[in-house]
Amino acid sequence: MTAASLRFRLAAGALVSILIALLLVWFVLNEMFEDYLADQYANEMTAVADALGARLTVDPGTLTLASEPTDPRFQMPLGGRYWQVSPDGAQSPLRSRSLWDQELSRQKFLPDLYCGFYQAEGPDGNPILVSVKEMSIAGSGGDQKHFTIYTAFSKGEMEEALAGYSRPLMMMLFVTGALLVLAAFLQGLVGLRPLAALRSEVAGVRAGRTASITSEGPSEVKPLIKEINLLLSERESAVERARARASDLAHGLKTPLTVLAHLVEGLPQDRRSVALQQIELVRQRADRQLQAARMGVEQMATTSLLGISGKLVSVLSPVTKSKGIDWALDIDPDLTVQADPADVAEAMGNILDNAVKFASGKIELKALAEGEMIILRIGDDGPGAEPDRYAMMLKRGISGAGEEAGTGLGLAISGDIASAYGGQLSLAKSHLGGLEAVLSLPISARAS
Template structure:
């Protein structure tokens, strides 16, 4: 059940996790799609602009060709043009607009003053009533737009003249380059605005997930019993499922603990009866050895039952997380142990912040610290130290004493269930095993080292989250 809760919790928290957040993934995906769309749109816009601009140039050259046609007339079968044309660009030597007239054989009959210094070897294509718009290059490699219209000025089919107007493409290229730069700027600015709006939209849209995550944090910390119904309809099924899981887990855990309590209570009576029978048997001289063995086995059974009950009930719960203040709990435990070991006058040194907490349940933490502190009080000479440190992702709690310590070759053995290094004191050696089981259920670790005080140092590590 707890694994299922953790999976739900990870899914609900993905909206605020660094590079793995759902919002960031959507943003990166949308950015990639927007960039690909802009890259695909860029050549389309450039081609559309080029086509539209060429159409404008074609219409302008066609109008200039009509000017030549209107100004021309035949006298005695010869083509005659006025000295000056209505369009002044034809009359200026350095103008960009060029005009030519060719006879049906392709011989140049007339050229505008603006074309006198140009060396363009252009030959029209005869065919009758033919209109062309194309590009040509002169002897120097300069490119021109050419509009060529073939027109018969008389009824004779052989009197078809070609009226040609030209314009350099350099002006078109400079305008196209300027348009392309402006297009880059506008598309880049549009992309930034789009991504900004998209980020704001995702931020607004993920408010529901952040609210759900906040409620999950409150449920984990015990401030809420269930998730609210104030969520979008797409999340209501999830929240209702989580609430059912939460109620079911709470009910199951309560029944489990009640059943364990009933089991422990029901086992106490037969064990007490067996112990009374053992005491009666020990009164008879011939049964003392059997009574001693029975008493030892009853004591072993009692401790093993206690150990298994503690192991089953002190594990980590599913969704609800607990953080227990450490300092007041240590003060209470040490006060109790001071009374038990008052002859030693143990000096306890607590090196931890007043507001330090550990992510364990109250009962589990009491059992864990009680076993380790009782072990330190029992084996120390007169000094015990408890310290707490934290690194990037773990908490480290150390309980040290100035006792005889533990040989290196014996450290792994005493951490196993039922093993004891101190054979002079009664017990079955299950205290450290309980500690280790509790830590395992919370993802922690137990390590045994040498202490700077001269004795043993039990070091506990727990994940922060």
């Protein structure tokens, strides 16, 4: 499973944080407004109860109301505001006209409270919220008359007020969330821009356009740039040391092999031929190992495939012209590979040498991009080889025609070069009738 991108992680983190924050704000503001609204209704009901209590008198033993509250909603049937005074004892309760023939009683209240109010069924069948207050008043004889005052209002009125507050609040939070998401997106876009610039710089280094990263970037990125430049510097030093050792080894082997070649001149003819062949074999194998040590050290170089092919064809043209061999090139000029030009030239040159040796009248070069690789096909119309010999030819250097051709290290070296860059070399039957070598190399990095 591939790791999520940094931009995706930042966006996901911002979205989750914004969502949690907005939900928290929604919950807190709704609770605060609900508490505020409940307090307002509670204060209103308390004021009505106090006004009723102040107007009550005891005329002997009977509770009477000197005057009713002036709010017209109490006078209208189903007016939305209700009150009832229930004396202890056998006296019938006093109540507002808005209650019509409904009588409030604790026994009829629902078990659950709503915002601190009791719930009951109103005169119109809709729920009402009831506030209850116990009071007492002294009679003329000094005895206390106890009574209960019920004040109520429509539950739908409070729910409508809450909904009227929630709708604009939801719209406001939605707009706020959209703005915050946009701000988070812009922040991520601007904040990650230095990384995009760094990526472009690294691509330039890989492509061989620059030797180090030159952009400064923000303070958070500077340590990374410094470490990358140090790594590039150490790598360059290691490459130079490897090249120096390879050069020293080449010079160290050259003289002893030359001396040995002179010494075997005094041997009999049959032995001299074998000895010279073995000396040449040692020389070529040493060259192969030196080549392997050098291969891939310039993987940051960019090489034009058509440019290298054109140069090789120009070098081999005098030979192919004398043999009557035609060339056919089908390579896009924009195709470039991530490899050192010398390595690409040697890998292709070994294959083309083999093709020139056995072609009858035509050699074909085709290249195309497949994913992250460039596939180069070099085919000829020569005698070719049996498919069961392809693997042996790559390992032991047997020529395409099946005849021995020196030590036959050319195709093996080409395969080693391809492997050093993450590609490969394979053999197949060409549609021209001869052998086809399929060489794959990585596409060069492009600045983005």
